[in-house]
Amino acid sequence: xxxxxINTTPSRRTVLRGLAGGIxxxxxxxxxxxxxxxxxxxPIKLGFQLHRTGIGxxxxxxxxxxxxxALKVVNxxxxxxxxxxxxxxxxxxxxxxxxxxxxxxLVNQQGVDVVFGPLFSHVVIGSAPRAAExxxxxxxxxxxxxxxxxxxxxxxxxxxxxxxxxxxxxxxPWVAANLGKRITMVFPDFAFGYDHRDxxxxxxxxxxxxxxxxIAIPPTETTFTRYFPQIPADTEVLYHVMVxxxxxxxxxELGEFYGSGAxxxxxxxxxxxxxxxxxxxxxEFLEGTHFWEAHNRFKQADASEHETFxxxxxxxxxxxxxxxDPADVATYSHMFSCWETLFMIKAxxxxxxxxxxxxxxxxxxxxxxxxxxxxxxxxxxxHKRFNGKTHQVFGHQNISKVEGGKLMRVHQTSLEDGAxxxxxxxxxxxx
Amino acid sequence: MDFGPYLxxxxxxxxxxxxxxxxxxxGLSLVFGVMRVVxxxxxxxxxxxxxxAWFVTQAVPGPPWIGFVVALVACPLMVAxxxxxxxxxxxxxxxxxPEATILATIGLLYIIxxxxxxxxxxxxxxxxxxxxxxxxxxxxxxxxYKLFVIAAALxxxxxxWWLMTRTKAGLIMRATQQDRTTAQAFGINVDRxxxxxxxxxxxxxxxxxxxxxxxxxxxxxxxxxxxxxAFIVVIIGGLGSLRGTLVAALVIxxxxxxxxxxxxxxxxxxxxxLLVAMVLVFRPQGLFGAxx
Numbered sequence: 001x002x003x004x005x006i007n008t009t010p011s012r013r014t015v016l017r018g019l020a021g022g023i024x025x026x027x028x029x030x031x032x033x034x035x036x037x038x039x040x041x042x043p044i045k046l047g048f049q050l051h052r053t054g055i056g057x058x059x060x061x062x063x064x065x066x067x068x069x070a071l072k073v074v075n076x077x078x079x080x081x082x083x084x085x086x087x088x089x090x091x092x093x094x095x096x097x098x099x100x101x102x103x104x105x106l107v108n109q110q111g112v113d114v115v116f117g118p119l120f121s122h123v124v125i126g127s128a129p130r131a132a133e134x135x136x137x138x139x140x141x142x143x144x145x146x147x148x149x150x151x152x153x154x155x156x157x158x159x160x161x162x163x164x165x166x167x168x169x170x171x172x173p174w175v176a177a178n179l180g181k182r183i184t185m186v187f188p189d190f191a192f193g194y195d196h197r198d199x200x201x202x203x204x205x206x207x208x209x210x211x212x213x214x215i216a217i218p219p220t221e222t223t224f225t226r227y228f229p230q231i232p233a234d235t236e237v238l239y240h241v242m243v244x245x246x247x248x249x250x251x252x253e254l255g256e257f258y259g260s261g262a263x264x265x266x267x268x269x270x271x272x273x274x275x276x277x278x279x280x281x282x283x284e285f286l287e288g289t290h291f292w293e294a295h296n297r298f299k300q301a302d303a304s305e306h307e308t309f310x311x312x313x314x315x316x317x318x319x320x321x322x323x324x325d326p327a328d329v330a331t332y333s334h335m336f337s338c339w340e341t342l343f344m345i346k347a348x349x350x351x352x353x354x355x356x357x358x359x360x361x362x363x364x365x366x367x368x369x370x371x372x373x374x375x376x377x378x379x380x381x382x383h384k385r386f387n388g389k390t391h392q393v394f395g396h397q398n399i400s401k402v403e404g405g406k407l408m409r410v411h412q413t414s415l416e417d418g419a420x421x422x423x424x425x426x427x428x429x430x431x
Numbered sequence: 432m433d434f435g436p437y438l439x440x441x442x443x444x445x446x447x448x449x450x451x452x453x454x455x456x457x458g459l460s461l462v463f464g465v466m467r468v469v470x471x472x473x474x475x476x477x478x479x480x481x482x483x484a485w486f487v488t489q490a491v492p493g494p495p496w497i498g499f500v501v502a503l504v505a506c507p508l509m510v511a512x513x514x515x516x517x518x519x520x521x522x523x524x525x526x527x528x529p530e531a532t533i534l535a536t537i538g539l540l541y542i543i544x545x546x547x548x549x550x551x552x553x554x555x556x557x558x559x560x561x562x563x564x565x566x567x568x569x570x571x572x573x574x575x576y577k578l579f580v581i582a583a584a585l586x587x588x589x590x591x592w593w594l595m596t597r598t599k600a601g602l603i604m605r606a607t608q609q610d611r612t613t614a615q616a617f618g619i620n621v622d623r624x625x626x627x628x629x630x631x632x633x634x635x636x637x638x639x640x641x642x643x644x645x646x647x648x649x650x651x652x653x654x655x656x657x658x659x660x661a662f663i664v665v666i667i668g669g670l671g672s673l674r675g676t677l678v679a680a681l682v683i684x685x686x687x688x689x690x691x692x693x694x695x696x697x698x699x700x701x702x703x704x705l706l707v708a709m710v711l712v713f714r715p716q717g718l719f720g721a722x723x
Binding site: 052053054057058060061218221222223225226227228229245246248249253256257258259260261275280281282 | 437440441444448548552553554555557559563565567569570571572573574646647648650652653656688691692696697
């Protein structure tokens, strides 16, 4: 039998000591009333793999702001499981090798509970194996089909943004019915672009359309005119999606190339002009063209109160630019994924009763169990459905037309429009 | 598109590329020719010129052409100043030792690049062209400004040629290039010549950048591509030979334009690298270089 902790006959000194301790503890509780019910009130630490520099820098700038804004909302409402939340941001230079080093650093040095936030598909594909080795939940915001394809692992989930395959499948019927069926595609020459190459071709052929040419451009390219003559003259719709620091040059040179002459219909992914002011000189030709948008950059007339709240919290005006600097245009169609992923982390941790890193597996299982998720403050982009087997979420997509220098929504797809058969069941895989 | 218009577009794109290449490579070649310094940081001087142009055009009010003209004068001077300081603080202290200066300029590359990242930021930002003119051909449109770049590059290259062959400064530089010790014996301040040449080379890279930035964008990592191509041009043309540099820039630029357009840009880069390898095997001094 070990020594009793409390003497049955306390001395004056121990009573005083106990009294002082009790008062101190009580005062401590009064000082931080929100986090009292937790077993430990140490902060939950989230790691953010951030494209602060390199070709994804314009996304990184806004991803950080969005995550910070969501973090404030979460902490103001009492944190997660009664504990305050912190985010450790670490720059991956939009580089796959640095990406896996960042995972390592966040997990082993910073001791984070989960990692989230990367967009660029080559970084995600390069980092996911390391996340699985370290057995840390890795919640990506990358749009790539690589999560739902089964290429990655049980620890990698995409609960904040629809994948490219679903986006494309949902929109192809509208493109074929309204713009044309003979299509030429321009896309970046890496994993993200290949999703477009493969799935749009399949989707448009299912509509009786035809892809005439596919032009792949390296994401580090700085001059584009040389690629445009490869666009066949009988193209009805030019489908473009471009990423990287030179997107503005890409659209400008496209405008120069067609000039005032005849041009096909143009359907672009908003990626080609993310963080770019579409009223920039040289982009006048975009008037009347169409864009895919996950989340409408220009505030639409029917915007919900959650949308209004989200814009204000992140600091974005009605034209999709920073309130502080109207020239600083947001990556509006992508950055909501950071916000929504953070709220998914909160939901997953609360559902699994997450306390320590030993609960990481329970956390992944809790997210896998999620299905229908209504629109709301947590999901300003709208209603979504999560597929636990493929680790992929599905949401509504928008098609907008440039009218008077603004992107106005002309069509919204349903969740069913983007459905495709499951390619993997991650829940059957071991941890 | 038919073959004819296709070729026309390829040649115009190739000429724009040649112009930018010639301006960048001529500075690199000059520095190597006179100082025997392989300047690995040359691409960063190019980047500094472009980033400087962004700052200047933001600061100068009025129509875009005023900002552009100010940038065209101020940025090369500023970059030349940075180069002169680097020469004084680093290269001179290494006594222009070939191996040591390669390492030192690699260090310089990182310092300049990271400084730009810290001060200017990681974003690519556009600089407005001094004028907007679009030429509408029956088959395609083309930027009038790009043709202006070709003309401006020709003028500047002519000025460099005139400086090197028709002025006293050029004579002094050529004398130092041919024999440093003898030049010194004739009372030439070789240190000052070296500083001047290093500054001139950097300034030429900056001029190229100011001309090019309205058709691309200012970005802190933009220096690596021009550096690689400038080295290819200088090796093919012969280190230190101005004429060789010009011819090689024309060959590489045009072949890049035409091959990129008819086949693929990757093939163009492969062939340019192959050409370098062939030149190094069969004519190590370059097409126009003097025999060592």
